[in-house]
Amino acid sequence: MTIRVMLASPAMNAALREARFDGDAPLDRSGRELAEAAAGAVPEAGTHLSGPSTRCLGTAAALGLAAVVTEPALAGWDLGRWTGRRLDEVGAAEPAEVAAWLSDPSAAPHGGESLRDLVGRTGGYLDTLQGPGGGSGGGVLAVVEPSVVRAAVVHGLRLPLEAFWRLDVAPLSLTELAGRSGRWNVRLGRPLTSATPGPFVD
Known part of the structure; x- marks a missing residue:
């Protein structure tokens, strides 16, 4: 049986605008308004999930998703003591560590x-x-951090791990994976403001 998984990236907030390491914060006004405007472009799904971050949960609410389940396994990248700090700040203070x-x-x-x-x-x-029982009818729609979308594409296409750094995920974009029997096909991110494309199967 083919399972369809749709990964929506969250709307903008201050941490994303400032290039902070996964600094979680609520959506800013602009991000919330854009998410609300995109609600009509969200495809139907049998299961709605969200990563546990404030911005993912806020985006799910602004998109009008019902019965959203918070999924810890879809949490953003745990960056330890760098969390919330700016990339340029950490790069200046710990250049060798960032290079590694x-x-x-x-x-x-x-x-x-x-x-x-x-x-x-x-x-x-x-x-x-x-x-068995992994996904209900209608597929899964999950609002997750950009790092999780990138990791899903690397895994789904069996790319070298280094390819992660070459993938860009725009706010409020949708990446779709359809898979069965241990393999996945991927439809790369499209803006949620665009018209919904035709059926996607593997």
């Missing part, structure tokens, strides 16, 4: 998850959805 983080998928100089851990966690959860 960017070049070695197994490195976690911040004390949180390595890139390898993030992709493994995200991919492991996606693969459970292909099992």
Whole structure:
């Protein structure tokens, strides 16, 4: 049986605008208004999930999703002691650590998850959805952090882990995965403000 998983990235907030390491905060006014305007473009799904961050939950609410379940396995990247700090600030204070983080998928100089851990966690959860009872009829729609979307694409297409850094995920975009029997096809992110495309199957 094919399972369809749709990953929506959250709307903008101050932390995203300031390029902070997963600094969680509520949506700003502009982000909330854009999410509310995109509600009509959200595809139907049998299950609604959200990562546990404030901005993901706020985006899910602004999109008008009903009966949203918070899924810890879809949490954003755990960046340890760097969480909430700006990239340029950390780069200036810890250049060697940042260089290691960017070049070695197994490195976690911040004390949180390595890139390898993030992709493994995200991919492991996606693969459970292909099992018995993993997804209800109508597919799954989840509002998740951009890092989780990128990790899902790397896992789904079996890309080298380094490809993670080459993927961009825009706010309020939708990335779709359709899979069965341990493989996934991916439709890369489209703005939620655009018309819904035709059926997507693997």
